[in-house]
Amino acid sequence: xxxxxxxxxxxxxxxxIQSGEWPxxxxxxxxxxLAQDYGCARATMNRALQGLASEGLIIRKRKGGSHVATHPxxxxxxxxxxxxxxxxxxxxxxxxxxxxxxxxxxPPDIQASLRLESGSEALFLKTLHKADGAAFAIERRWVxxxxxxxxxxxxxxxxxxxxxxxxxxxxxxxxxxFTAHALDHALAxxxxxxxxxxxxxxxxxxxxxxxxxxxxxxxxxxxxxLQTIL
Amino acid sequence: xxxxxxxxxxxxxxxxIQSGEWPxxxxxxxxxxLAQDYGCARATMNRALQGLASEGLIIRKRKGGSHVATHPxxxxxxxxxxxxxxxxxxxxxxxxxxxxxxxxxxPPDIQASLRLESGSEALFLKTLHKADGAAFAIERRWVxxxxxxxxxxxxxxxxxxxxxxxxxxxxxxxxxxFTAHALDHALAxxxxxxxxxxxxxxxxxxxxxxxxxxxxxxxxxxxxxLQTIL
DNA sequence: TAGTGGTCTAGACCACTCA
DNA sequence: GAGTGGTCTAGACCACTAT
Numbered sequence: 001x002x003x004x005x006x007x008x009x010x011x012x013x014x015x016x017i018q019s020g021e022w023p024x025x026x027x028x029x030x031x032x033x034l035a036q037d038y039g040c041a042r043a044t045m046n047r048a049l050q051g052l053a054s055e056g057l058i059i060r061k062r063k064g065g066s067h068v069a070t071h072p073x074x075x076x077x078x079x080x081x082x083x084x085x086x087x088x089x090x091x092x093x094x095x096x097x098x099x100x101x102x103x104x105x106x107p108p109d110i111q112a113s114l115r116l117e118s119g120s121e122a123l124f125l126k127t128l129h130k131a132d133g134a135a136f137a138i139e140r141r142w143v144x145x146x147x148x149x150x151x152x153x154x155x156x157x158x159x160x161x162x163x164x165x166x167x168x169x170x171x172x173x174x175x176x177x178f179t180a181h182a183l184d185h186a187l188a189x190x191x192x193x194x195x196x197x198x199x200x201x202x203x204x205x206x207x208x209x210x211x212x213x214x215x216x217x218x219x220x221x222x223x224x225x226l227q228t229i230l
Numbered sequence: 231x232x233x234x235x236x237x238x239x240x241x242x243x244x245x246x247i248q249s250g251e252w253p254x255x256x257x258x259x260x261x262x263x264l265a266q267d268y269g270c271a272r273a274t275m276n277r278a279l280q281g282l283a284s285e286g287l288i289i290r291k292r293k294g295g296s297h298v299a300t301h302p303x304x305x306x307x308x309x310x311x312x313x314x315x316x317x318x319x320x321x322x323x324x325x326x327x328x329x330x331x332x333x334x335x336x337p338p339d340i341q342a343s344l345r346l347e348s349g350s351e352a353l354f355l356k357t358l359h360k361a362d363g364a365a366f367a368i369e370r371r372w373v374x375x376x377x378x379x380x381x382x383x384x385x386x387x388x389x390x391x392x393x394x395x396x397x398x399x400x401x402x403x404x405x406x407x408f409t410a411h412a413l414d415h416a417l418a419x420x421x422x423x424x425x426x427x428x429x430x431x432x433x434x435x436x437x438x439x440x441x442x443x444x445x446x447x448x449x450x451x452x453x454x455x456l457q458t459i460l
Numbered sequence: 461t462a463g464t465g466g467t468c469t470a471g472a473c474c475a476c477t478c479a
Numbered sequence: 480g481a482g483t484g485g486t487c488t489a490g491a492c493c494a495c496t497a498t
Contacts, residue, residue: 017400032483046486047467050485057401062476063476063478064478075309078305078306078307078308080305167254170248175458176457178456178458179455182428195426198429200410220410222412223409224410225407235487270487271487272489276466290465291495292494292495293496294496294497296465
C-alpha cells in the first residue's frame with residue numbers, strides 16, 4: 001500500500017474529502033476498517049484521524065463514528081508576535097521608550113480585568129515601540145503588583161515591560177481581542193499620521209490560574225497588517 | 231505515581247516549567263528518563279511532549295534533546311467565522327443583500343491574487359450582510375470563473391456567495407490578513423457611522439492546490455471585535 | 461558516530477454514547 | 480448493551496543532527 005506514515009495517510013484522507021467521495025456531513029468508515037484498507041495499524045490511523053479532527057475537518061464521536069464536518073471551519077493559527085522580533089525580522093532597528101510609569105489606583109474597567117480589590121493600586125506603564133526611530137506601536141499596560149511585585153525593581157528603561165514579564169512569568173494563559181480603532185488627536189501626532197487613519201489594536205489580558213498578571217492595549221501604526229495562513 | 235494519562239503528564243510538565251524548575255531555554259530530560267520518572271511508556275511521554283511542542287512551550291530536536299522555549303510564543307487559534315453564524319449566535323437575525331454582480335476584467339491586483347491571465351474576466355460580487363436589518367459587514371469578492379464556473383448558475387440572491395462556495399469547494403487553503411481601515415464616505419454611509427470611525431477589515435484569498443478560487447475583502451462595522459483565547 | 465526524538469506495530473482495555 | 484473512538488504498553492527500527 002506504499003507509504004503508511006500518518007502524514008501520508010492524512011493527506012490521502014483529505015483528498016478523499018476534497019474530491020467529494022466523502023461529502024460534507026457524511027459518515028466515514030471506522031478506524032479499524034480504514035487501517036485495514038491502508039494496511040497500517042489502528043494506532044497509526046487513529047493518529048491521522050485525530051489530526052484531521054483537530055483541524056476541524058472531521059468530527060469524531062464514540063459510538064457515533066467519524067463524520068466529515070458540515071462546517072469546513074478552518075482555524076487560523078496566529079502567532080502572537082513579540083514586537084521586538086516583529087520589527088527586527090522586517091530588517092528594521094528596534095528601540096523603545098518608556099513614556100510614563102506610575103503607581104496609582106486603576107480605573108474601574110482595569111480593576112475588573114485584573115480582579116483587583118477596589119481602590120487598590122497598580123502599576124501603569126506607557127511604552128512607545130519604534131522601528132528605525134519611527135513610532136511603530138504604542139502600548140498602555142497595567143500590571144497587578146500583588147501578582148508580580150518584583151517588577152518594581154525591574155530596569156524597565158532597558159528591558160521592555162513585555163520582555164521582562166515574559167521572562168519572569170512565562171507561559172501564562174490569556175485572552176486577546178483584535179479591533180480597529182480610529183486615531184485620536186494624540187495618536188495621530190505620535191504616528192505622524194492623518195487623524196482620519198485607523199489603528200489596528202490589540203487588547204490582551206494574561207493570567208496564571210487565579211493570578212491576574214497584566215492587561216494591555218496596543219495600538220499599531222496605520223497600515224499595519226496581521227497575516228496568517230489557514 | 232497516580233495518573234499516567236498524557237493529559238495529566240502534560241499538565242505536570244507545564245507546572246514544572248511555570249514553577250521555574252526548568253527555566254527558559256534549559257534542557258529538560260529525555261523521553262526515556264521522563265517516562266521512567268512518571269512510570270509510563272515512552273510513547274505516552276512522547277505524546278505529552280509533542281503536545282507541549284505544538285503549543286510552542288518546548289522545542290525538540292533529535293540528538294539535541296528538548297529545551298524549554300526561550301520565547302513563550304503562544305499561538306492563538308482563531309476560528310474564521312461564518313458571518314451568518316456570527317450574527318445568529320449573538321441572537322440577531324441574519325440577512326444579506328446582493329448589491330452588485332458583474333462579470334468583468336479584474337483590476338491588476340486582483341488578477342495577481344487569483345493568478346488570472348491578464349485581460350481575462352472574473353465574477354465580481356458585492357454583498358451587504360445585515361444583523362437585525364442593520365449593516366453588519368460589507369463584502370467585495372472576486373471569483374475565478376475558470377476555477378468555479380458553476381457559480382454562474384448559483385442563486386446568489388438566496389444563498390450568500392460565501393456559503394455557496396463553502397459547500398461547493400470545501401476545505402480549501404487560504405491566507406488571511408487583518409487590518410484596520412478608516413471609513414471612507416461610502417462606508418460611513420452604509421454603516422450609518424461617523425466618518426472618523428474605523429472598520430476592522432479582513433482580506434482573504436483561497437485556493438486548492440494550483441486552483442485559485444476567490445479573493446475578498448470584508449469590512450466590519452465599527453465596534454466589531456475579534457476575540458480569541460490563547 | 462552516537463544520542464535523541466519520530467514513528468510504527470500489535471494487542472489490550474477503557475469510556476462514552478447511541479439505539 | 481454494543482459499537483466506536485481514546486488511550487496505554489512494550490518493543491522495535493528509523494532519521495536527523497550535534498559532537
